[in-house]
Amino acid sequence: MDATARRAFESTVLAHVDSLFGAALRLTRSRAEAEDLVQETLVRAYRFWASFRPGSSVRAWVFTILRNTFITRYHRQGRERALAEGLEQEFAAVGEGPIAAPPSPEAATSQLHLREEIDAALQRLPPDYRMAVVLADIEGLSYKEIAEAMECPIGTVMSRIHRGRRQLHSLLYRHAVDHGLAEEPDAPVSLDAYRNRAASARS
Amino acid sequence: MSHDLHTLQPFIDGELTEAERAEVEAQLARDPAMREVAEEQLRIRQLLRDLPRATAPQALRARVLLELDAIDRETAPKPAAAPRPSRWRNFLRGGALMLPAGAAAFGLFLVARTLPGPAAPARDAGPRDLAVRIVDVPEDSSPLQPVALPTGDDVIYEVGLRRVIDHRDQATADALPERVQLYRGARYHLGRGADGRPQVVFDVGGVRHTLREDPDRVGEVSLEQSLEALLELGHLVRTSADAPRAR
Numbered sequence: 001m002d003a004t005a006r007r008a009f010e011s012t013v014l015a016h017v018d019s020l021f022g023a024a025l026r027l028t029r030s031r032a033e034a035e036d037l038v039q040e041t042l043v044r045a046y047r048f049w050a051s052f053r054p055g056s057s058v059r060a061w062v063f064t065i066l067r068n069t070f071i072t073r074y075h076r077q078g079r080e081r082a083l084a085e086g087l088e089q090e091f092a093a094v095g096e097g098p099i100a101a102p103p104s105p106e107a108a109t110s111q112l113h114l115r116e117e118i119d120a121a122l123q124r125l126p127p128d129y130r131m132a133v134v135l136a137d138i139e140g141l142s143y144k145e146i147a148e149a150m151e152c153p154i155g156t157v158m159s160r161i162h163r164g165r166r167q168l169h170s171l172l173y174r175h176a177v178d179h180g181l182a183e184e185p186d187a188p189v190s191l192d193a194y195r196n197r198a199a200s201a202r203s
Numbered sequence: 204m205s206h207d208l209h210t211l212q213p214f215i216d217g218e219l220t221e222a223e224r225a226e227v228e229a230q231l232a233r234d235p236a237m238r239e240v241a242e243e244q245l246r247i248r249q250l251l252r253d254l255p256r257a258t259a260p261q262a263l264r265a266r267v268l269l270e271l272d273a274i275d276r277e278t279a280p281k282p283a284a285a286p287r288p289s290r291w292r293n294f295l296r297g298g299a300l301m302l303p304a305g306a307a308a309f310g311l312f313l314v315a316r317t318l319p320g321p322a323a324p325a326r327d328a329g330p331r332d333l334a335v336r337i338v339d340v341p342e343d344s345s346p347l348q349p350v351a352l353p354t355g356d357d358v359i360y361e362v363g364l365r366r367v368i369d370h371r372d373q374a375t376a377d378a379l380p381e382r383v384q385l386y387r388g389a390r391y392h393l394g395r396g397a398d399g400r401p402q403v404v405f406d407v408g409g410v411r412h413t414l415r416e417d418p419d420r421v422g423e424v425s426l427e428q429s430l431e432a433l434l435e436l437g438h439l440v441r442t443s444a445d446a447p448r449a450r
Binding site: 035 | 208216218248252254259262263264267270271274
């Protein structure tokens, strides 16, 4: 690669190394693995730098490579299935749970190192939900960029973000209930409940 | 996906036009249940936004740059008479380029040889065929004479994300590290700084130069890589009348 392309790559792609590392950390749950993932991502990106379309989102492009590299690595290591199953079981054990009852999760868990609890809850989301939520809420990507990075329609992005946040809410609230910091709600509220009520009101 | 989500979700994530936003806000004002769902989403969104941002370690950045260098070398055209790479390029690549000299680098610290007399004269070796010889030289054998100079003058050399600090001080006849490295016909003293990181010390014109990599910038570069880079920079400092940009 010539010096001009190298400079362009360094100034546009390497500028996102912190974001990539943050996302990788939440995907892999390990600093060492996150570093390896980011390194492999950037090496791949450099090899395919000529395929990047100027004018399109470099963030979306490089996060696409990060996601694909992550999937490939887990396939290669034979861990994806175990990871997905583990997460599914964890989530099934927690269940959808009661949602949106006062007190709010952030207030209820403030005594329990809220940041650590949020991180732990993020780790329990299915990978696709986690990635969508991390890209939207932590890395600040737009729906369009996330759709490109995750190679799915924008509608799917919205759905994953919505469900991911709901599950986070449930996990955080369940944690607060388990630790006696919040009471079981007597009137669960969810979007489905909202839809049902709206439907009966219309009929 | 339901119609509700199609309007509510972009509202929460700020992806609606002003008009659309006003419309959803009116809906929310009329519908407490919908507002509750929206508030739940907004609450979690804000919690996540308040999380501290991760910072990639400097060592990772350095490793990535070295990988990019390796790719450049792989993909570079190989004409019969390839142009000589710039000296700065050599420096940046540092020890990562020195795989052919791996055995020599290995010997840098593992094979210390004590010679009975003064160090043998060194040939002007290129960085790729560095003849590494470690000799133990008594401290009092230094031929250097002190010259009055201002002390504590740091010069920083910077290439990409990598940074080397050249601490310039008055040359004295003592306190030089014992290990001597002959590199490109000149003597360099190898030692470790207070933080345990390798450093290269040499004297030119009565000025003592102590080169060490800035630990905040380079991260965990291997000993061999670091020493090779420092030696090459030492050679440049020693021989260049117009030293690379300094600040």
